[in-house]
Amino acid sequence: xxxxDVKEYTHLTxxxxxxxxxxxxxxxxxxxxxxxxxxxAYINRLIRIQRxxxxxxxxxxxxxxxxxxxRPALVAGTAMLGLAKILENMxxxxxxxxGQWDWMNDPExxxxxxxxxxxxxxxxxxxxxxxxxxxxxxxxxHDNDIGxxxxxxxxxxxxxxxxxxxxxxNALLAGLFQWGVALHDLDIERIRKLEKDPKEMKRQxxxxxxxxxxxxxxxxxxxxxxxxxxxxxxxxxxxTANLTxxxxxxxxxxxxxxxxxxxxxxxxxxxxxxxAEWYLRQMLGSANFEGGRTLHILSGSLGFQIEHHLFPDLxxxxxxxxxxxxxxxxxxxxxxxxxxxLYRQYGQTLRTIMKxxxxxxxxxxxxxxxxxxxxxxxxxxxxxxxSRRAELGGWSRSPRERSHD
Amino acid sequence: xxxxxTISWDRVRKAGSKLTTPLHPDDYLRLINPxxxxxxxxxxxxxxxxxxxxxxxxxxxxGWGWRWSHRxxxxxxxxVPVDGKFQWRSYSVxxxxxxxxxxxxxxxRAMPEGLLSSHLxxxxxxxxxxxxxxxxxxxxxxxxxxxxxxxxxxxxxxTPVMSMLRTLDRRGTMPEVVMHYSSPTPDRMIxxxxxxxxxxxxxxxxxxxxxxxxxxxxxLGELDAICSDWRERETWACGPSPMLDAISAHFEAAGLExxxxxxxxxxxxxxxxxxxxxxxxxxxxxxVEADGATTILEAGEEVGVGMPFGCRMGICHTCTxxxxxxxxxxxxxxxxxxxxxxxxxxxxxxxxxxxxxxx
Numbered sequence: 177x178x179x180x181d182v183k184e185y186t187h188l189t190x191x192x193x194x195x196x197x198x199x200x201x202x203x204x205x206x207x208x209x210x211x212x213x214x215x216x217a218y219i220n221r222l223i224r225i226q227r228x229x230x231x232x233x234x235x236x237x238x239x240x241x242x243x244x245x246x247r248p249a250l251v252a253g254t255a256m257l258g259l260a261k262i263l264e265n266m267x268x269x270x271x272x273x274x275g276q277w278d279w280m281n282d283p284e285x286x287x288x289x290x291x292x293x294x295x296x297x298x299x300x301x302x303x304x305x306x307x308x309x310x311x312x313x314x315x316x317x318h319d320n321d322i323g324x325x326x327x328x329x330x331x332x333x334x335x336x337x338x339x340x341x342x343x344x345x346n347a348l349l350a351g352l353f354q355w356g357v358a359l360h361d362l363d364i365e366r367i368r369k370l371e372k373d374p375k376e377m378k379r380q381x382x383x384x385x386x387x388x389x390x391x392x393x394x395x396x397x398x399x400x401x402x403x404x405x406x407x408x409x410x411x412x413x414x415x416t417a418n419l420t421x422x423x424x425x426x427x428x429x430x431x432x433x434x435x436x437x438x439x440x441x442x443x444x445x446x447x448x449x450x451x452a453e454w455y456l457r458q459m460l461g462s463a464n465f466e467g468g469r470t471l472h473i474l475s476g477s478l479g480f481q482i483e484h485h486l487f488p489d490l491x492x493x494x495x496x497x498x499x500x501x502x503x504x505x506x507x508x509x510x511x512x513x514x515x516x517x518l519y520r521q522y523g524q525t526l527r528t529i530m531k532x533x534x535x536x537x538x539x540x541x542x543x544x545x546x547x548x549x550x551x552x553x554x555x556x557x558x559x560x561x562x563s564r565r566a567e568l569g570g571w572s573r574s575p576r577e578r579s580h581d
Numbered sequence: 582x583x584x585x586x587t588i589s590w591d592r593v594r595k596a597g598s599k600l601t602t603p604l605h606p607d608d609y610l611r612l613i614n615p616x617x618x619x620x621x622x623x624x625x626x627x628x629x630x631x632x633x634x635x636x637x638x639x640x641x642x643x644g645w646g647w648r649w650s651h652r653x654x655x656x657x658x659x660x661v662p663v664d665g666k667f668q669w670r671s672y673s674v675x676x677x678x679x680x681x682x683x684x685x686x687x688x689x690r691a692m693p694e695g696l697l698s699s700h701l702x703x704x705x706x707x708x709x710x711x712x713x714x715x716x717x718x719x720x721x722x723x724x725x726x727x728x729x730x731x732x733x734x735x736x737x738x739x740t741p742v743m744s745m746l747r748t749l750d751r752r753g754t755m756p757e758v759v760m761h762y763s764s765p766t767p768d769r770m771i772x773x774x775x776x777x778x779x780x781x782x783x784x785x786x787x788x789x790x791x792x793x794x795x796x797x798x799x800x801l802g803e804l805d806a807i808c809s810d811w812r813e814r815e816t817w818a819c820g821p822s823p824m825l826d827a828i829s830a831h832f833e834a835a836g837l838e839x840x841x842x843x844x845x846x847x848x849x850x851x852x853x854x855x856x857x858x859x860x861x862x863x864x865x866x867x868x869v870e871a872d873g874a875t876t877i878l879e880a881g882e883e884v885g886v887g888m889p890f891g892c893r894m895g896i897c898h899t900c901t902x903x904x905x906x907x908x909x910x911x912x913x914x915x916x917x918x919x920x921x922x923x924x925x926x927x928x929x930x931x932x933x934x935x936x937x938x939x940x
Binding site: 208212213215217227228231274275278279280282284286287288303306391394399454488 | 600604609621664669894898899920924
């Protein structure tokens with residue numbers, strides 16, 4: 177059941193919550209002060225490796241097209257390109273656009289002008305993800321990441337026969353994830369409710385088309401054309417690399433907020449929420465998974481989802497050390513710290529997707545129950561909920577278009 | 582390289598971006614050679630030449646996109662990584678001007694309080710990649726130079742003047758030049774040997790040395806003795822602020838301020854008591870007075886600038902804008918940001934003195 181008051185849910189006094197907030201602020205300050213050349217070297221090295229992999233992968237594919245017996249080169253090229261795309265989207269692009277490396281004062285690795293190797297324009301992602309998702313994390317009706325406007329992911333969301341198709345939608349979303357993400361900031365729900373400013377919608381669509389067109393041209397026209405007679409195998413190899421990246425990022429991202437311990441919230445929680453309560457909501461709404469250093473880098477450090485949601489703009493290579501401290505705080509304040517192996521976290525997510533394709537009465541909830549029932553227990557469909565905050569003012573206008581105002 | 586081939590090279594790179602989108606070909610090329618990129622001006626430190634105990638010349642090979650267009654006397658910006666973060670400073674180019682070339686040189690004196698200048702003089706290894714900003718400044722040598730010139734320099738104020746002298750020397754057009762150079766001791770005089778050699782080589786060049794540790798500072802009353810016709814000359818002065826203030830007053834008293842060219846290289850920052858200031862939003866031309874507790878975002882919204890914003894708590898970085906000039910303070914940590922063209926988060930910063938933003 178969604179939570180309307182995190183303080184009440186956690187049985188902490190207001191003073192406890194504020195103290196917790198101060199301790200988290202202290203962790204933040206400590207990391208900010210100790211950022212150094214070693215951290216800068218980490219991201220610079222990763223970018224070198226990623227670009228090297230991408231270039232080598234493309235090169236190997238082209239070489240395989242123009243050499244006899246090029247099969248192993250084609251396979252190796254596909255693997256390198258897939259890996260490069262995963263690294264770029266997850267540990268590099270996602271984290272750079274969060275501003276994790278802005279402190280370096282390097283304009284080539286900066287949130288304000290990074291453009292990533294996927295269909296969604298960076299500017300739109302920074303709104304739908306950095307702002308909407310990270311500010312209103314797991315608040316029903318506010319956070320569009322709950323089901324991406326496609327899936328029913330919370331029992332509070334009203335069931336509709338259309339949800340019977342969830343297993344299929346889920347598979348499609350996984351395979352086409354970059355295009356799902358590309359449309360994310362358009363906010364299908366608002367369009368459906370006719371609340372979207374048509375001018376803004378057109379501008380966003382144009383931006384998506386331009387970016388998507390370049391992405392498609394690169395992978396499905398230009399490189400295959402360069403491969404001459406072997407154009408088909410290059411096209412297939414590029415499609416494979418994209419699909420691998422889509423499936424991987426879908427799985428990692430779905431493990432962030434849908435394993436059983438990750439809670440949802442109602443909009444009542446947002447009223448007068450303090451910064452410390454915001455921290456608490458981030459902790460209760462996120463879920464980690466366990467693994468080695470390589471797994472964490474390949475997942476964009478999102479195995480440290482709890483830490484990432486507490487400090488989305490601290491450098492990702494510092495999350496492991498932050499996690500030790502956050503976990504200790506959870507023990508101290510007797511707060512849940514949701515984590516588990518990747519297969520279990522994803523298994524629970526998949527179970528929720530399947531269960532919620534059916535009406536609530538046909539399945540049981542896997543989420544912990546709040547101690548007291550929130551006052552307003554009436555279940556509301558998305559159509560009945562009040563619209564998201566109105567303050568989405570001038571955020572999304574790109575610098576170029578802004579200057580024409 | 583001719584203009585024609587430059588354009589076609591750009592075209593090649595533009596066509597190449599179809600292969601590298603959303604990146605530029607330069608993003609890959611610079612992995613082979615860090616100078617093969619014109620996305621941003623960069624350079625590589627080739628040599629560090631010790632000039633005195635506390636001063637050194639950095640010889641820098643600029644990367645693609647550098648235009649060999651500096652005029653003698655101008656300064657360039659240099660961004661150097663210190664603990665992972667690029668720190669910016671401006672230094673005079675000390676090498677003579679060239680149309681094309683391989684390297685430029687800047688000369689730096691370590692200040693006891695200057696974090697970056699001592700790092701540059703003592704700690705910069707050849708091979709270090711630095712960021713560069715195009716030459717700026719109007720403390721320059723006119724072309725053609727006036728027939729009679731006077732240089733009044735103190736300490737590292739010699740560097741822009743050195744670029745002028747070297748240019749005149751290289752062109753073989755040294756006019757009548759009197760140079761007065763103040764420095765605490767002979768050892769601390771940057772370019773002393775070269776200046777003495779120039780004095781020998783050119784009849785019209787006269788060098789006065791003043792060692793302030795033993796002789797005290799320049800008394801402008803003596804200017805008539807140093808250079809009797811100073812009133813008829815064009816004068817260039819560069820050095821510490823008190824010295825420039827005195828020179829400026831002296832020339833004003835003589836009604837000759839039009840003949841005086843000044844270069845100050847210590848910026849007067851707001852510092853204590855400099856809280857708040859006038860915010861200018863460049864593209865809309867709007868201005869507003871803001872105190873040291875009002876965020877840049879709130880101040881901009883107040884005058885109706887379409888400020889980008891998101892979380893309003895410093896988390897999402899949506900509100901980031903380019904600070905063209907001025908200094909802002911992070912209200913959470915007290916850290917100040919004021920590097921040229923630095924992107925700053927407007928929702929958690931306030932002005933320290935006047936600021937201009939690119940919006």
